[in-house]
Amino acid sequence: MSTSLLTQLADALRSGAVKVVDLTQPLGPDTPVIDLPPIFAASPGFSSEVISRYDDKGPAWYWNTIRLGEHTGTHFDAPVHWITGAQLPDNTLDKIPARKLVGPACVIDCSREAAADNDFLLTPEFVLAWEEQHGKIPPGAWVLMRTDWSKRQGRDAFLNMREDGSHTPGFTPDCVRFLAFERDVLGVGVECVGTDAGQAATFDPPFPAHNIMQGSGRFGLASLANLDQLPPTGAIVIAAPLKIVDGSGSPLRVLALVG
Numbered sequence: 001m002s003t004s005l006l007t008q009l010a011d012a013l014r015s016g017a018v019k020v021v022d023l024t025q026p027l028g029p030d031t032p033v034i035d036l037p038p039i040f041a042a043s044p045g046f047s048s049e050v051i052s053r054y055d056d057k058g059p060a061w062y063w064n065t066i067r068l069g070e071h072t073g074t075h076f077d078a079p080v081h082w083i084t085g086a087q088l089p090d091n092t093l094d095k096i097p098a099r100k101l102v103g104p105a106c107v108i109d110c111s112r113e114a115a116a117d118n119d120f121l122l123t124p125e126f127v128l129a130w131e132e133q134h135g136k137i138p139p140g141a142w143v144l145m146r147t148d149w150s151k152r153q154g155r156d157a158f159l160n161m162r163e164d165g166s167h168t169p170g171f172t173p174d175c176v177r178f179l180a181f182e183r184d185v186l187g188v189g190v191e192c193v194g195t196d197a198g199q200a201a202t203f204d205p206p207f208p209a210h211n212i213m214q215g216s217g218r219f220g221l222a223s224l225a226n227l228d229q230l231p232p233t234g235a236i237v238i239a240a241p242l243k244i245v246d247g248s249g250s251p252l253r254v255l256a257l258v259g
């Protein structure tokens, strides 16, 4: 008798043969948010207020209101986030088909390179070398750039700001084009505050990960954690943002199934 794929998955989850790895950072008042030049509007970080806590305002219940920018902490970038994706169909959070919220992950380990050079940029050549070892990135995969940046404690170390802006790793414009158009990825995910490198405002085009990924209907995941617990291939990522009407992005719980 053959058991169905999902019955096998249920058994494997229960036995621990398939693990659930949480790729999410804690979300709270200390969660660092991107620090744009002061000529641009700042995105508010996370804050909350108590509605009631088993008191006069609600004797048997505790709940809070929350306020935060859509792009705070571990979060999802929808195509509409960038002007290049503004006219695409189904570009907002409420329109993304559910099947795109689950997909395989290719994890490219750049942790040594990012430690040696905080401005390390992933290139097509680096991706091709990864493919030599692990196989071709399949269409519809998340490409997750492991840098171990999530291990940095505190806002200053995480954002790594200097006089000339932030110094954090990312992608070359050519690499983003390669992943989008030669590999048809679902999107890119990173451990840093945004999918673009800290110095990406100076690139051509500026912010290439946002410009090209969102401009081609693809997604982003930022402030991921625990990428060091994923195999290079074989994990399945569940990344389902809130269904905010007209939303450009949202914090989310990102989970990986690892066999």
Ligand code: 23J
Pocket (backbone or CB within 6 Å): 034, 036, 071, 077, 081, 193, 194, 195, 196, 207, 210, 222
């Ligand atoms: C707005 C402007 C520039 C960037 C970003 C947002 C993000 O990284 C984001 O969270 O989408 S680089």
Ligand code: MN
Pocket (backbone or CB within 6 Å): 071, 075, 076, 077, 194, 220, 222, 249
């Ligand atoms: Mn974002």
